[in-house]
Amino acid sequence: MAFFSKLKDRLFKSSSKLEQGLDAIVEDAAEIAVSTPEPESTSGPVTTPDVAAVTAPETSSPSLVGRLLGRKIDEPRRVLDDDMLEQLEELLISSDMGVDTALRVTANMAEGRFGKRLSSSEIKNLLAAEIARIMENVAKPMPIYSKRPQVVLVVGVNGSGKTTTIGKLASQFKAAGKSVVIAAGDTFRAAAVEQLQVWGDRAGVPVLTAPEGSDPASLAFDALTKAQDDGADLLMIDTAGRLQNRSDLMEELAKIVRVIRKVDPTAPHNTLLVLDATTGQNALNQVDVFQKISDVSGLVMTKLDGTARGGVLVALADKFGLPIHAIGVGEQIDDLAPFDPQDFAAALTGLDKT
Numbered sequence: 600m601a602f603f604s605k606l607k608d609r610l611f612k613s614s615s616k617l618e619q620g621l622d623a624i625v626e627d628a629a630e631i632a633v634s635t636p637e638p639e640s641t642s643g644p645v646t647t648p649d650v651a652a653v654t655a656p657e658t659s660s661p662s663l664v665g666r667l668l669g670r671k672i673d674e675p676r677r678v679l680d681d682d683m684l685e686q687l688e689e690l691l692i693s694s695d696m697g698v699d700t701a702l703r704v705t706a707n708m709a710e711g712r713f714g715k716r717l718s719s720s721e722i723k724n725l726l727a728a729e730i731a732r733i734m735e736n737v738a739k740p741m742p743i744y745s746k747r748p749q750v751v752l753v754v755g756v757n758g759s760g761k762t763t764t765i766g767k768l769a770s771q772f773k774a775a776g777k778s779v780v781i782a783a784g785d786t787f788r789a790a791a792v793e794q795l796q797v798w799g800d801r802a803g804v805p806v807l808t809a810p811e812g813s814d815p816a817s818l819a820f821d822a823l824t825k826a827q828d829d830g831a832d833l834l835m836i837d838t839a840g841r842l843q844n845r846s847d848l849m850e851e852l853a854k855i856v857r858v859i860r861k862v863d864p865t866a867p868h869n870t871l872l873v874l875d876a877t878t879g880q881n882a883l884n885q886v887d888v889f890q891k892i893s894d895v896s897g898l899v900m901t902k903l904d905g906t907a908r909g910g911v912l913v914a915l916a917d918k919f920g921l922p923i924h925a926i927g928v929g930e931q932i933d934d935l936a937p938f939d940p941q942d943f944a945a946a947l948t949g950l951d952k953t
């Protein structure tokens with residue numbers, strides 16, 4: 600629960616946008632339901648206990664059932680009609696959920712409920728259930744193999760949070776008893792190497808570097824050889840993220856892969872794409888591009904604490920179905936959270952979990 604509170608707190612910008620937007624949509628044309636709320640259909644894809652509770656048909660005394668379910672009977676309610684659906688779609692699109700996903704989510708929310716009067720807390724529960732449903736299949740921790748050293752190639756555009764994520768992951772793996780080595784593969788920028796060394800120090804993990812401008816593939820080769828000799832569990836390789844020249848970057852990544860396969864033909868075992876949530880829909884383009892130039896096996900979404908565009912993670916899950924391993928919710932070493940779809944959906948929609 601403490602962890603959920605932190606997540607909710609960090610997703611504040613996204614959740615307050617959705618929460619206030621949903622409240623406004625209901626209040627826009629609300630009627631105060633002092634009478635018995637209508638029984639609602641139980642059809643549709645709703646499965647979570649919260650939502651099962653709000654959609655349960657009320658067969659006995661509504662006030663008693665309402666009280667038992669913690670339902671505020673005099674909450675403002677609004678009839679779910681075309682107008683309201685359109686407003687919902689717009690709100691979801693403005694939170695960067697993307698047009699296709701927003702349409703699908705609202706259609707599912709409306710299924711069996713068209714013409715019913717809904718309160719904003721019921722809508723939030725429905726929305727959270729839909730979001731969790733989309734994200735359930737992609738919530739997967741980074742797989743750990745028995746292969747040692749497991750080689751993790753970390754890709755993403757400059758500034759997306761690769762260095763920070765490598766530092767956070769290294770610290771978590773170390774805390775879990777794994778021996779970790781980091782290779783500072785963005786050899787073109789001295790600042791990037793220094794930054795990684797700072798994170799390596801924080802995590803208590805060695806960082807292998809090479810002179811500025813040297814061949815990243817050669818560093819990766821040396822790092823893997825050393826990690827093997829040292830019996831390390833994990834080697835994390837940082838890479839450059841200059842998408843401005845896509846063919847150069849593609850060639851650079853391909854060369855790293857070719858060269859490390861001379862040491863271990865099964866490497867890399869994971870290719871993590873780090874994405875910055877503040878870039879919104881642009882993150883979708885980055886997945887497209889990096890899937891073309893590398894063999895992306897999973898995603899980490901950073902900076903969810905700094906943006907109202909958290910809905911982009913739902914769009915990503917819906918569009919690509921790639922595993923989401925973790926989310927970055929701050930700049931500190933312990934601000935990398937495993938991705939939990941129920942918690943994320945509740946935090947994003949501003950629900951309380953009690």
Ligand SMILES: Nc1nc2c(ncn2[C@@H]2O[C@H](COP(=O)(O)OP(=O)(O)OP(=O)(O)O)[C@@H](O)[C@H]2O)c(=O)[nH]1
Nearest residue numbers: 757758759760761762763791901902927928929930
């Ligand atoms: N608020 C917040 N900031 C983050 C998060 N992850 C990374 N950052 C910040 O984003 C900035 C860029 O992060 P880096 O880790 O340096 O990104 P990079 O992809 O390695 O960038 P280059 O070194 O330019 O290749 C830094 O100021 C980080 O502190 C996060 O989850 N939340």
